[in-house]
Amino acid sequence: MPRSLNPNNSKKTGTIQVDTDGLWVIFQHFCLTYDQEKDILYESAIPRFLDLFDYYNIKATFFVVGKDLLYPERLLLLREVVKRGHEIANHSMTHAEGFSFLPYKKKLREIVDAETIIQDKLGVLTKGFRTPSNDVDSDVLNILEDRGYAYDSSIMPTYYGPLLKRLKFSFLEINHKNRYLGRFIYGLAPLAPYHPHKERLWKKGCMGIIELPITTMPWLRLPFHASFTFAAYQMGFGSALFDLGYTLLKKTSCPLNFVFHTNELSDPISNRRIKRQYGLNIALNKKYALCNHMLSVINKDYKIITSLEYTNLLQNSK
Ligand SMILES: [Zn+2]
Structure with a gap:
């Protein structure tokens, strides 16, 4: 991976992605149900991300769960996302937990149903996908490749996925048997975008689709995107996790694919039943101070384009 895809531009090229997970997704994560017309998490956070990205002149990629398009308020917000020039990508129909454990047909339905409703309601044919909770397997990549997707962005190259899973789900006191936050072996995956192997997705291979890994720290392979930085902040570490990860990243030619979630700019929510969610x-x-810190630092060094534009640049630079 070249240091910059555009040698005339002193800034490197990178991508920023937002998982638009609503409050109902967090409830579902805790094996609880939340099925209300209003989703305060979704509705308060998305306009703020849009304004912040305008301020930094960033075109981001929003990963959308198909089910949210059934709600008029959320649909209006997503239309605004499209209008402001951001990319819409597929984040499954129902954000099903334990995605890799689903039967093949159910995985296919999750991908196709979201793709269909996004196309119907937003007029966008999605070309990028992320599995819920980074729980990806070769079935998913094969389905995406068959359907002409340009990229998947589910792999987080960290050795700590199983450890994080154990810590997180034990801490949440919920059954973690059929859930993954990636697998140990994904720690071996490249930090830069690559064409994956058909069965061993953490290895380079000859699939046509591109894997855009979520950036983790070079050498240490610790995740430091916004979720982890916010969790570390709550533990009293300020922005230290992000600062360390970003400093290490800058010492290398590794590209940047940085991820946010809605709860990082939503109204504060104190619901006893999900109080353990970071x-x-x-x-x-x-929240603003932390997001501004991360975005202003990133914006100094990177020109941020959508994940699809980035994938197209990679394909065309061969
Ligand atoms: Zn999600």
């Missing part, structure tokens, strides 16, 4: 009840001014 970041929910941080004060809004603190």
Whole structure:
């Protein structure tokens, strides 16, 4: 991977992605149900991300769960996302937990149903996908490749996925048997975009689709994208996790694919039943301070384009 895809531009090229997971997704994560017309998490966070990205002149990629398009308020917000020039990517129909454990037909339905509703309601044919909770397997990549997707962005190259899974789900006191946050072996995956092997997705191979891994720290392979930075912030580490990860990244030619979630800019939420979810009840001014810190640092070094534009550049630079 060249240091910059555009040698005339002193900035490197990178991507920023937002998982638009609503409050109902967090409830589902805790094996609870939340099925209300209003989703305060979704509805408060998305306009703020849009304004912040305008401020930094960033074109991001929003990963959309198909089910949210059934709600008029959320649909309007997503139309605004499209209008402001951001990319819409597929994040499955129902954000099903334990995605890799689903039967093949159910995985196919999750991908196709979201793709169909996104096309119907937003007029966008999705070319990128991320599995819920980074729980990806070769079935998923094969389905995406068959359907002409340009990229998947589910792999997080970290050795700590199984450890994080154990810590997180034990801490949440929920059954983690059929859930993954990636697998140990994904720690061996390249940090830069690559064409994956058909069965061993953490290896380079000859699939046509491109895997855009979520950036983790070079050498240490610790995740430091916004979710982890917010979790570390709550533990009293300020922005230290991000600062360390970003400093290490800058010492290498590794590209940047940085991920946010809605709860990182939503109104503070204090619901007893999901109180163990990171970041929910941080004060809004603190959320802004942390997001501004990360975005301003990234914006100094990177020209941010959508994941699809980035994938196209990679394909054309061969
Ligand atoms: Zn998600």
